[in-house]
Each structure stands twice: as structure tokens, then as C-alpha cells.
Amino acid sequence: MLLPKFEFYEPTSIQEAIDLKKKYRGKAKLMAGGTDLLVHLKKKLVTADHLISLAKIKELSQVQQAGDTLKIGTCVTMSQLSKSAVIQEKFGAIKTASDNLGTHLIRNRATLGGNVCNASPAGEALPSLIVYQAQVRLQGPEGKRKIPVESFFKGPGKTDIHEGEILVGFQLPLPEKNYGAHYLQLGKRKSSEINVVNVAAFVEINPADQTVKTARIALGSVAATPIRSFHAEDVLTNKAPGEAVFYEAGEAARHKDCQPIDDFRGTAAYRRAMIGVLTKRTLETACKLAMAQ
Amino acid sequence: MSKFDVINSYAPRIDCPDKATGKAIFTDDLSKPGMLYGAMLQSPHAHAKILSIDTSKAKALEGVKAVITSKETGSVKYGVSPARYDETMFATDKVRYVGDEIAAVAATSLEIALNAVALIQVEYEVLPAVLTVEDAMKEGAPQLHEAFTNNLCAEVHQEFGNVEEGFKQCDIIKTTTMKNKRQDGAFIEMQACIAEYDRRGTLTLTTSTQVPHYVQRTVAMVLGMDVGKVRVIKPYVGAGFGIKAAANHQELACCFLARMLKKPVKMNYTREQVFMYGRARHQFSHTITTGAKKDGTLVALKHECYLDGGAYTSFGIATVYYTGSLLAGPYKLPNMSYDGYRVYNNKPACGAQRGHGAVIARAVFEQQMDMIAEEIGMDPLELRIKNMMNTGDTTCNDLNMSSFGMSECIEAVRDGSGWDKKKGNMPKGKGIGMACGFFVSGAGFPIYRSDTFHGTVIVKLTEDGGTALVYTASAEIGQGSDTAFAMIVGEALGIPLENVRLASGDTDMGVDLGAYSSRQTLMTGHAAKEAGEHAKQQVLEVLAEQLDTPLEDMDIKNGCIEFKNQTPDFSALRTRYIKEHRGWTDNPESEKLTFKEASRIAFLEKGSIVGTGKYRPHWLGGKFKGAAVGTSPAYGCSAQVAEVTVDMETGQITIDNIVDAHDCGKAINRNSVEGQMQGSISMGIGETMHEEVIFNDKGQVLNSDLAEYKIVTAMDMPPVKAIVVESDEPNGPYGAKEVGEGAIMPTIPAILNAVYDATGVRMNELPLTPERVYTAIQAYKERSNA
Amino acid sequence: MKKIVTLTINKEHYEVAVEPNRTLADLLRYDLGLTGTKKGCDTGDCGACTVVLDGDVVNSCLVLALQADNTTIETIEGLSNEDGLHPLQEAFVEKGAIQCGFCTPGMIMSAKNLLDKNGNPSDTEIREGLSGNLCRCTGYTKIFEAVSSQCSDNQGGSNE
Ligand SMILES: Cc1cc2nc3c(=O)[nH]c(=O)nc-3n(C[C@H](O)[C@H](O)[C@H](O)COP(=O)(O)OP(=O)(O)OC[C@H]3O[C@@H](n4cnc5c(N)ncnc54)[C@H](O)[C@@H]3O)c2cc1C
Ligand code: FES
Numbered sequence A: 001m002l003l004p005k006f007e008f009y010e011p012t013s014i015q016e017a018i019d020l021k022k023k024y025r026g027k028a029k030l031m032a033g034g035t036d037l038l039v040h041l042k043k044k045l046v047t048a049d050h051l052i053s054l055a056k057i058k059e060l061s062q063v064q065q066a067g068d069t070l071k072i073g074t075c076v077t078m079s080q081l082s083k084s085a086v087i088q089e090k091f092g093a094i095k096t097a098s099d100n101l102g103t104h105l106i107r108n109r110a111t112l113g114g115n116v117c118n119a120s121p122a123g124e125a126l127p128s129l130i131v132y133q134a135q136v137r138l139q140g141p142e143g144k145r146k147i148p149v150e151s152f153f154k155g156p157g158k159t160d161i162h163e164g165e166i167l168v169g170f171q172l173p174l175p176e177k178n179y180g181a182h183y184l185q186l187g188k189r190k191s192s193e194i195n196v197v198n199v200a201a202f203v204e205i206n207p208a209d210q211t212v213k214t215a216r217i218a219l220g221s222v223a224a225t226p227i228r229s230f231h232a233e234d235v236l237t238n239k240a241p242g243e244a245v246f247y248e249a250g251e252a253a254r255h256k257d258c259q260p261i262d263d264f265r266g267t268a269a270y271r272r273a274m275i276g277v278l279t280k281r282t283l284e285t286a287c288k289l290a291m292a293q
Numbered sequence B: 001m002s003k004f005d006v007i008n009s010y011a012p013r014i015d016c017p018d019k020a021t022g023k024a025i026f027t028d029d030l031s032k033p034g035m036l037y038g039a040m041l042q043s044p045h046a047h048a049k050i051l052s053i054d055t056s057k058a059k060a061l062e063g064v065k066a067v068i069t070s071k072e073t074g075s076v077k078y079g080v081s082p083a084r085y086d087e088t089m090f091a092t093d094k095v096r097y098v099g100d101e102i103a104a105v106a107a108t109s110l111e112i113a114l115n116a117v118a119l120i121q122v123e124y125e126v127l128p129a130v131l132t133v134e135d136a137m138k139e140g141a142p143q144l145h146e147a148f149t150n151n152l153c154a155e156v157h158q159e160f161g162n163v164e165e166g167f168k169q170c171d172i173i174k175t176t177t178m179k180n181k182r183q184d185g186a187f188i189e190m191q192a193c194i195a196e197y198d199r200r201g202t203l204t205l206t207t208s209t210q211v212p213h214y215v216q217r218t219v220a221m222v223l224g225m226d227v228g229k230v231r232v233i234k235p236y237v238g239a240g241f242g243i244k245a246a247a248n249h250q251e252l253a254c255c256f257l258a259r260m261l262k263k264p265v266k267m268n269y270t271r272e273q274v275f276m277y278g279r280a281r282h283q284f285s286h287t288i289t290t291g292a293k294k295d296g297t298l299v300a301l302k303h304e305c306y307l308d309g310g311a312y313t314s315f316g317i318a319t320v321y322y323t324g325s326l327l328a329g330p331y332k333l334p335n336m337s338y339d340g341y342r343v344y345n346n347k348p349a350c351g352a353q354r355g356h357g358a359v360i361a362r363a364v365f366e367q368q369m370d371m372i373a374e375e376i377g378m379d380p381l382e383l384r385i386k387n388m389m390n391t392g393d394t395t396c397n398d399l400n401m402s403s404f405g406m407s408e409c410i411e412a413v414r415d416g417s418g419w420d421k422k423k424g425n426m427p428k429g430k431g432i433g434m435a436c437g438f439f440v441s442g443a444g445f446p447i448y449r450s451d452t453f454h455g456t457v458i459v460k461l462t463e464d465g466g467t468a469l470v471y472t473a474s475a476e477i478g479q480g481s482d483t484a485f486a487m488i489v490g491e492a493l494g495i496p497l498e499n500v501r502l503a504s505g506d507t508d509m510g511v512d513l514g515a516y517s518s519r520q521t522l523m524t525g526h527a528a529k530e531a532g533e534h535a536k537q538q539v540l541e542v543l544a545e546q547l548d549t550p551l552e553d554m555d556i557k558n559g560c561i562e563f564k565n566q567t568p569d570f571s572a573l574r575t576r577y578i579k580e581h582r583g584w585t586d587n588p589e590s591e592k593l594t595f596k597e598a599s600r601i602a603f604l605e606k607g608s609i610v611g612t613g614k615y616r617p618h619w620l621g622g623k624f625k626g627a628a629v630g631t632s633p634a635y636g637c638s639a640q641v642a643e644v645t646v647d648m649e650t651g652q653i654t655i656d657n658i659v660d661a662h663d664c665g666k667a668i669n670r671n672s673v674e675g676q677m678q679g680s681i682s683m684g685i686g687e688t689m690h691e692e693v694i695f696n697d698k699g700q701v702l703n704s705d706l707a708e709y710k711i712v713t714a715m716d717m718p719p720v721k722a723i724v725v726e727s728d729e730p731n732g733p734y735g736a737k738e739v740g741e742g743a744i745m746p747t748i749p750a751i752l753n754a755v756y757d758a759t760g761v762r763m764n765e766l767p768l769t770p771e772r773v774y775t776a777i778q779a780y781k782e783r784s785n786a
Numbered sequence C: 001m002k003k004i005v006t007l008t009i010n011k012e013h014y015e016v017a018v019e020p021n022r023t024l025a026d027l028l029r030y031d032l033g034l035t036g037t038k039k040g041c042d043t044g045d046c047g048a049c050t051v052v053l054d055g056d057v058v059n060s061c062l063v064l065a066l067q068a069d070n071t072t073i074e075t076i077e078g079l080s081n082e083d084g085l086h087p088l089q090e091a092f093v094e095k096g097a098i099q100c101g102f103c104t105p106g107m108i109m110s111a112k113n114l115l116d117k118n119g120n121p122s123d124t125e126i127r128e129g130l131s132g133n134l135c136r137c138t139g140y141t142k143i144f145e146a147v148s149s150q151c152s153d154n155q156g157g158s159n160e
């Protein structure tokens, strides 16, 4: 399979990348790990006369803790995330998601920013980013802006990125105490799966009475974008965690929050049912982790 | 201890050092000076009339050397079975599936060739398409081939014994309907070929094929050349599993372009084209009714099957027969009827894949065995033993089990899995299941009607003595046949494996029907043994004369000459040998006369020592229509036990382990036997669990890549215990028979029976995706609550 | 427009002019004749094209040749030398981990990288470390045996 003809650039600073993007307006594509983009180019799903690689911009490949926030550069790969101490310690649901994406080979190239910009409804890391309240950091000719990742997705393959803008990274509040989070996905085989459904949950427990203080649940593969499951969250809030509550939350997610469609990977009915099961199960683990703290 | 010196051991394969170091050459690794690149135009429509083709723009593109359509190539019909030649190199009047070939281009680069393909303008009149068996058989459905009304490609009606009478004697009658989904071979090497044409008129095609012989004949026929002017070479091949067992359009187009341009041309399928070409396992819809007596004795089986054939016949005629014939064993079954229909539709053609035609029928029948066992309260394993055929038995459709270690296989998996303790005692959500199966060890007849030998082998001893060169046109495609034949020749000649060198996969080396129907070990193996023995005979003849010792009193073993009685004085021979090798340092000093010395002396007396061998099965099978399909000189058989865990909430199945026992006759190389067993199981698991080619309503494959067509990964493969059971097959070389396909037979039903054990649910559609299992569990719950 | 790429492959220094749309896999195979690296899909799904790039395994069909500028690459050809096969290659041969051999170069590169980073992987880690390399022939069983025979715990004694 051949790639179409294009010119290739490897800027070393964000500004340089923004300038290039501006210069080749509309005809240029940004590339991070290339695991989506090169496949799409080969399959002729997209075209580009100019490819701008972000891989040589050092600051985009760093995971940095600053005070009570964590900054993740857009070009940080799944392997990097999986090995990062702070991710392992404080962001278990991101660690699990990054271990689940693709294969051991793909994970060495695939980046967090690429996963987000690709904006697949089934995207591996997206539900976890949502439940940790990540903000996306964007930079363009008009300057910088920050928006919640939750409102960044506009549809399959569509995001709120403006022409000329670059996603430079993510900012996540460091979770404090008494919290737990988990991520689960369901596919047909045990590796290299395109998700049929995927769910992340974040729970904070009120230490005084061991009830749920805050719950955030995000569902993947059941709408045009990953979505929050507000009804399920409501079920949990202020309740003591337990099997019955988890089940009820799962049922709320299943019946009230998701809007899946039929496609060749699964029917809407099955996806709905599985949202129920996976929501229940992620909550079980997230709460167990939260109570253990 | 084995009574053999070379075979029946655990040998590292001779091709593997090159494969482990990246030196082994596959077709796409080759390039030729001045080579052009070819590409094909394939139909975007499932069914359309071709009104016109305009190639002028493509031809005008710089770097394009030729554009060919059926106008240039003509429309010689070809296919697999001469009874149903229904394909042409390029479509003439109409296209019948998305991917049907229309034109090909040769250019100085692949990029230019692809650009040129995009410039070919075809005017279509789109016709209504039929994509399923049901739609294709409806009255008034669009017809694919004029000569075959109702889109019926082939039908079979057979009855052995009297099924209706049989059912009258039965206490239990079970009917099951089940279907699978279309498969893909999913070998990792995509088809590729390079054709060259020399100025003396010889066409050489280097190609990724399982069957150089059939490709040679098809190319010669379609291009109107003498078979002797066409040479087909198979380098290393990244597996085939049946899909590469016939000439494809790319090979034909490539040959045509090379002959036309007198330049080497290379062509490759992309992964998407591999899916478009298809030719893998059919989708089968079976309805099987089995009847038994209260004591478990099987009495009668009635079988109806519809095969989703796709746009052309390919192997389909053989497939539709195999589907029926291989249910006649391994259990004693006096009455059996079969009605099979292979139906055309506007999808890629299906063909042969590991376990040709028989895999899904087996999956249905082996589940019925369990249903019967459950109903009469018998252990399913005991039911199978009770009904098992014995060595020497013949099925109702005339298949003879000349060796049959089936009961030993069952006992081996019973012990190996802890069956007696586990069956009936599995915790909730866990299950155990077993199944049996058998398969041919080489088709009894060639694909075209002929008295040809099925395999010939030449063994030539090097003139310095010591090394045996083996030449065979057989096809090493990963199964280990090169090593097996080198071992057989070593055994036959009495020399160690390291002194045997082998070249294969070239039609110049002889006739060999190739790697399909699990035929090579038995058939080419016979020829290899005969060739080795023939060479040995010639060496011993010379020795007999030189040493004045009767030939019968001598043998060659482990590279030395053995004398039955007193060792004669061979010092004169040794002196002569040493003189021949003046200046060499490795003069023989052993007490024994070496093969090296003997074969050198033989050369000095007689010139090149060349041994030849050949094999053709004796006439097999009955006299009824279609009796040939299913016949074989021998049958391999196997039993498997699978354990599974089912997540009752999601429908996800985990296969915890599989224990497999296979009777392969005498194992030539245990290493390869185990490898075939494990590989078969992994393919069987893929087919059971997640492999299916999915089409949209336009007839396009939706999952034409290895991300969405899901074969087993390292994470999915359960631990497998492979137990090699040996019998002595009278019709096999040194008693050997098949393992390559029979080993897949029990996998699917063993898992299905285990899933039933875990869930109480019988699945009637494959693959067992979490969704299908979940849906079935839900339906079962509703039924139980109702 | 072609650009010059300078890289080290199997300890040899190379300088080649490549088009921007050339992948690393194609550079290795078609420009440099290192055909040990295979292609089974060209879209990142099979792992036949696995090479080690600056210490990490990658699908070379999804890396641009230009991205390999100033990098160090190991391919299957670099593992064996005049003294013989690498012990891991030896283990693949001995244990019967190779059938058609098309997945083998990629599989061995993944296994070697895994062992380089973790001398003693567990069975699960071995499976995970090979999860991107599809093999249709062997059912992986003998591949696991070959890799696990090279774990430091299993060295020196019997491998059986
Ligand atoms: C074999 C295989 C398996 C896979 N398995 C999974 C899986 O299990 N789960 C999953 O979610 N995905 C999977 N993917 C898809 C892909 O690997 C991921 O989405 C990955 O995270 C994409 O990252 P990347 O760096 O490779 O993105 P790229 O391909 O480089 O980019 C993706 C898209 O984002 C744009 N982009 C990238 N960076 C920026 C930026 N900083 N600013 C603006 N736009 C940008 C690009 O222009 C492009 O459109 C798989 C892919 C392959 C080939
Ligand atoms: S060829 Fe690169 S992953 Fe298949």
C-alpha cells in the first residue's frame, strides 16, 4: 500500500508548527504518532499535501506534575503513560486505558493527543480523561485556550479545534483523597480490540459517612462522542456504595444516558446492555479503591 | 525407543535457520532487473453489466507499458474443477462481485500502475444483486450465470442405507439447525507473484502458491501455451490454508503482461484484495437430524445443507460433496442421506479452507452426539466410544479406515484433561466439552480426471559421495513438508538428516499435486521413500559387485554400511576413495565402510546415482455419483476436550485450556505434528469465537483488515496440551498419515459443547461473539422463566 | 522531493535519499534490500514489519522513513552473526516456533525487545509482549516455549 505524495516537516517548536499550519492552510495535517493518520492516508480516507510532525517538539512529549495539576503533553505515547509513576499512582483509569490501546507495538507510537484528536466515539483514553476532568490545552495563531475535554468532542472524528490550532496537551487536577477510578472495555477478543463499549468511572467517598460524595462516569462507543452518564452519577451521589446501587447506576446509564447505534461491531441493544454491566463493574472497582484509601 | 533412525523423532526443521534470520526468501522479497509493476482494476459493483471500457487515458500515462482487458487476453474459461470452469482472467460482459477483475496495468512503478488503474473508465449498467443464499434462491432472483438456473451452482443428493426405515428404529431423534459465517484464510503473507518470459518462449512464474502444478496447468491453458513452456516456482510461502490452492487472477494477468512485454512483472495483493479474492471457508447452513436407540447406538442421519458459494465455483463442487461425505465416520452409521446445495451470489467466491467442507457439519453432529448422550444419561465420551468405528471398518459411503487410533485418542484426552473428575462437576459459569473428528490423508483422485502420478521425487547423490539431494515439486508452505521429506529420504537411504539437502516447489522438478487435502506427507512421502530406496539400491548393487557380497546381506544405516554376516575386506575400496580425495583431510578412518565412500565408488562405476520415486493411490471408493470425494488412502483422527469460562453477564467466553490427541499414523517429525495440532486449534478457536467476514448491503467487505477480521492473538490462545497418538497406517510411508486438517475438526464442537455445559445454552450460529452468546443466554432465561 | 536520511541499521551507517511518502518498512525492504522485515498488512495490524527503533519496537509500516533520520534501528538481519544464530533465534528453531516463517522476524524482534527490557517476563508478560505480532500457523504455543526458554530463570538448567 502506498502513501499519497506529500511534503514532510518536523518543526522543533510549537510556534514553528503553528506557522507551518497557517502557511499550508487546509492542505496540511498534523501528525503525532501517525497510527491513525498514516493508516487513513493509506486507505485514502483523508488526503494531505503537507504533513507536519509534532514529534520533534520536546515539550509536547512530557508528563509534568506542577502543584495540584498534572500536565500531559499531546505527544506523550501510551507506553510512556503506562510507565509514568504519577499516572500509575494517581490516574489508574488512564493507566488501564493506555495499556488497552492497540498492541504493544502501536502503544509505542500512539499518543494521547492523537487519540483525542482522532475523536473516535470508541477512543480508548477518552472516557478516562473525562472522568478525571481533563482540560485540553490548545494553541493557535490567535493564542492559547483551555477547554474541558468533555466539551471538546463534537462528533465522530470531529472536535472543537479551530483551523490553525494545535492541541498542545492536557491539564488534569490531581485527585486528592478518598477517591478511586477504573476503566473497563469490552471487545470480541483479548487484545488489539476496537471497543464495543468502554466505560470509565471516578468516585470520591465522603470519609465521614462512607457515602459517595462525587461520581463521574463516562461512556464510550454509545453515542457520537464519549458522553457523561449523569443519571448514573445521580443514582450514586450521597448513597452508600453497594451492589444494589451499582446495579441501579448501571441501569440508569443503560436506559437513560446512552444513545448507541447498530453497526457491524454490535447492535444498539447489546451495547446498551453492556453499558449497564460495565458501569456496574467499573463502579465496584472504583469504590473499592476509594474506600481502601 | 523408535525403531527408526531419522524419522519418528523431534527434529528441528531444515528451513528454520533461514526463517529465523530473515534470510528465507518469499515472493515479495524478490526483484528482477528491469522489473515492471502490475496493478488490477476490480469492480466496485456487486453485479453490473460492462457497457464499455476505455483504457486510452491509462495507456497515455507516462510510464505505463500496457493495459489489458479481456479484449487483449481473450476469455478462456478456467476454474478448479473442469466440470465447472466458470471464471475468466477478466470479466467480459458483466461483473459478479465487488472485486471482479476487469483490467490490469503494467508500469515502471507501482505508483504509476495504480494511477493508471484509476484512469481506466468503465461504463456500467448496475444490476440488482443477490447477497444471500435465501435471496439468490427466490423466484425471479437476478441470475449470475446463464447456464445455472436458480443460481444453483451444484446440488448433491445421496442416500446410503435407508434413512426413513432407520428412523423408525430410533428412540431418540434430534434435529439441529446451525450456520457459521464466511471465513478468511488470514495467512500473514498476502499473495504476490513475479512473471518472466524469456526469448526462447519460456514463461517463469514465481508465486505464493500451495499448488505449483495446478497453477502451471491453468496458466498454460489460459494463455494457450504448452505446459512444458510454463515453469512455476514457489519460494517460501507465508501459509495458505487452502486459499492459495488454485491459480488466481493476479497470477494469470501477471503472466500475460510478462509475455506481452517480455519483461518481468511483479504484482501484489493488498490485504483488502486478499479479502476481496475470498476463496476461504463457505458459510454453511446445516439441518441435521440424527437418530439413535435408547442404548446410544446411532442408527440414521439425515443432512441438508446450503452453501453460500459466492460468484464463482472455485473448489465448490468438491466442497459440497465433502460436506456430506465426511459425516459417515468416525461413528458406525448404517443409514445416511444428504442433500447439498451450493448457491451462487454476488459475493467473492468461497473455496477450500483447512478441513475442507466438513468443519461445520462436524460441529453440528458432535453437538448432537452430546444431546443424545444427555438424553439417555450417558457420558458423551462413552457414547462416542460405543459407536466408534474400528480399524478396517468401511463407512456406509465406502470410506475405509485402514488405521484408526480414535479410541486411543479419546482415552488420551480423557486422561489428559481429567475428564472423569470434571464432567458434571464444573462450577457455575464453567464448562467442559469434548468432540471427535477425522479427515482425509490426501484426496484419492486429482482435481482433473487423470491417471497422473500424484507425486514424483528424485534423489541424486552428490558425486563426491555423502550428500543426498532431493528434488520434489511439492509445496512447503509452513507445514514442514521439506523437513518431512528430507527425513524420509534420510531414513530410506540410511543416512542422517544433516546429509540430506532438499529443493522443492518447482514444476521443473517433477509432478506434485501440491499442498492441499493433507496429502503431501502420505503421497509425496511415499515417492520420497521410494526414491531414497532406489538410490540406496544402486549404491548397494555396486558394493555387491565390488565386495563380492550378496546385496541382501548389506544395508545402510546411520551413514555406514552394515553387513549381515562377516564384514568383508573393504580396504581396497577405502584406498581407492582416499586416492580420489588426495589432499583432503577428512579421510575415513572408521571401522565401518561409510556411505560417503560407497556412494563415491558407486559414482565412479556408474556415473550419477539418481533414485526416482512416484506415488498414485490405488483405486478408492464406491460407484455412486460423487463417490470420489472423501476417498483417501488413509484417515487421520482426533479427539479434543475444551474447558471454558463464560461471563454470564456479558457473554464473553474465555477458553481455559484444550487437550488434543491426534492419530497421525507414525509421526515423521513430532515437532511438526504438534505444531499442526496447535495451529489447527488456534484457527478453530478463531472461527468459533470471533472470525467472520462481514458484508454491507452493497456486497462490500466491511472488515477487510486484520484489525476487524479477528484472528487469535497471543492473548487469546489458551494453553494446549497436544498428545500425539500413533498408529501404523498400512497405506502410509513408514505408517504415516495426516495431521494438518483433521486436527481442526473437533475444536469447534468441543468448545460449543463446553459452552453448553457452562450455560445450558446451545448456540446455533457462529462465531460466538459476546453479543451472540449474551443474546442466547437472555433468550434462554426468558424461556426458563416463562 | 527526496531528502537525505542518515541512520544506523544493525550497526551499519546508511545515508539514503528517500521520498517523504516512503515508509521505513519500504525503505528497509525495497531500497536497502533488508527483506527480512516483512509486510503482512501495511496498516499496523499484523506486526510482521516489527523493527527496533531507538530501543523500542515499532510497526515499521507506520513510520515514515524520514522519521528514522538520526535513529538507530535493529532488524532481524542484525541478530545473527558469523558466530551463529542469536540464542533466541536458536530457541525458535529448536522449539519448533516457526512454521511458514512469515511472522517470525517480527515475532523475534518483539521477543528480543521484551527480553532486553525484562529478563524474566511472566507468561502473561510474554503474551502481552507478543500481542501485536499475529501468527496464523503455530497457535503461539511453541513461540511461548521458545521465549520462555530464554528467560533468565530458565537459563543454565534444563529447559524442559
Ligand atoms: C493496529 C491499531 C490498533 C489500534 N487500536 C486502538 C485501540 O485499541 N483504541 C483506540 O482508541 N485507538 C486505537 N488505534 C488508533 C490509534 O492508534 C489511536 O487513536 C492513537 O492514540 C492515535 O494517536 P497518534 O499519535 O498515532 O495519532 P495520529 O495518527 O498522529 O493523529 C490522529 C489524528 O489527530 C490529529 N492530531 C494529532 N495530533 C494533533 C495535535 N496535537 N493537534 C491537532 N491535531 C492532532 C491528526 O491530524 C490526525 O487526524 C489503533 C490503531 C492501530 C493502527
Ligand atoms: S505490515 Fe506493518 S503491521 Fe502489518
Ligand code: FES
Binding pocket: B188, B238, B239, B478, C097, C098, C099, C100, C101, C102, C103, C104, C134, C135, C136, C137, C138
Ligand atoms: S509461522 Fe506462519 S504466520 Fe507465524
